[in-house]
Amino acid sequence: MLTQEQVQFFHENGFVKGPKVYTDEQAQALRKRLDDVMEGRSAAQPEAKRNLLGDGSELVVIQIVNIWEADDLFREHIYHPEICRMVSQLMGTEVVRVWHDQVQYKPPFVGGPTSWHQDHPYWPIIQPADLISAWLAIEDATIENGCMWMVPRSHKWGPHKGGTIGTNPDDFSTLHDPSLIPPGEVVERVPCEVKAGEVMFHHCLTWHGSPPNRSERGRPAIAVHYMPGYTRYEPSAGHLVEHRVTVKPGEVLQGEYFPTVWDNGPVPH
Numbered sequence: 001m002l003t004q005e006q007v008q009f010f011h012e013n014g015f016v017k018g019p020k021v022y023t024d025e026q027a028q029a030l031r032k033r034l035d036d037v038m039e040g041r042s043a044a045q046p047e048a049k050r051n052l053l054g055d056g057s058e059l060v061v062i063q064i065v066n067i068w069e070a071d072d073l074f075r076e077h078i079y080h081p082e083i084c085r086m087v088s089q090l091m092g093t094e095v096v097r098v099w100h101d102q103v104q105y106k107p108p109f110v111g112g113p114t115s116w117h118q119d120h121p122y123w124p125i126i127q128p129a130d131l132i133s134a135w136l137a138i139e140d141a142t143i144e145n146g147c148m149w150m151v152p153r154s155h156k157w158g159p160h161k162g163g164t165i166g167t168n169p170d171d172f173s174t175l176h177d178p179s180l181i182p183p184g185e186v187v188e189r190v191p192c193e194v195k196a197g198e199v200m201f202h203h204c205l206t207w208h209g210s211p212p213n214r215s216e217r218g219r220p221a222i223a224v225h226y227m228p229g230y231t232r233y234e235p236s237a238g239h240l241v242e243h244r245v246t247v248k249p250g251e252v253l254q255g256e257y258f259p260t261v262w263d264n265g266p267v268p269h
């Protein structure tokens, strides 16, 4: 459970650091499974595995979508009872489902940046914009190896031009449109260092990004994008996992590939 202070911090700022939910040994086991999936040793395949920055780019951010379909430890992870309880607490809903998961791995020295963005504009087939992501550091995420950075309160500023806010390559600062910032507000950038096995939560409209990894340590992490039980399939453009949708436009998004992970308590699976 999160404390009342943590819940309030989340609602005010659009993100909050949670507790350590895995021991170091458990985090290492996830790391090993991640290597297996990245190197093609898993029995099944994830939905996608690619360099987010494009094939042939010198900088690399390996993105894996729906690793839960490829590996049973990651499948167990999406149902993690403590994480799901905290998500339901932050959402204020009894039912929580998985929209999809997403690993971002920044390798040592050549790990690239993840530009400042909001999540929901990248998800043009689901409404409303009430999703919350649980971001787990599989190894320590620090400023040096490219931890996440957040802009406090930005989840209250509305969608920003399709989601991408833009990154100044010199200093990883936000290149935003000032006309979208409410009067009296300031754009602050806060680094969020997270230890291996700890979880952090962010709202799907919070501006966030992560700088390059120039260190000698990799930066493996997984975000599970959780949706409140009332989230609907409302297509206005395409999405990578849309071929998994079996409901009609306007209906609640659910089904085998969008598992219910919390229903007033842990869901048997």
Ligand SMILES: O=C(O)CCC(=O)C(=O)O
Pocket: 102, 104, 114, 119, 133, 135, 146, 147, 148, 208, 209, 210, 221, 223
């Ligand atoms: O892992 C990262 O650095 C970025 C992840 C992200 O953008 C997200 O979880 O929404």
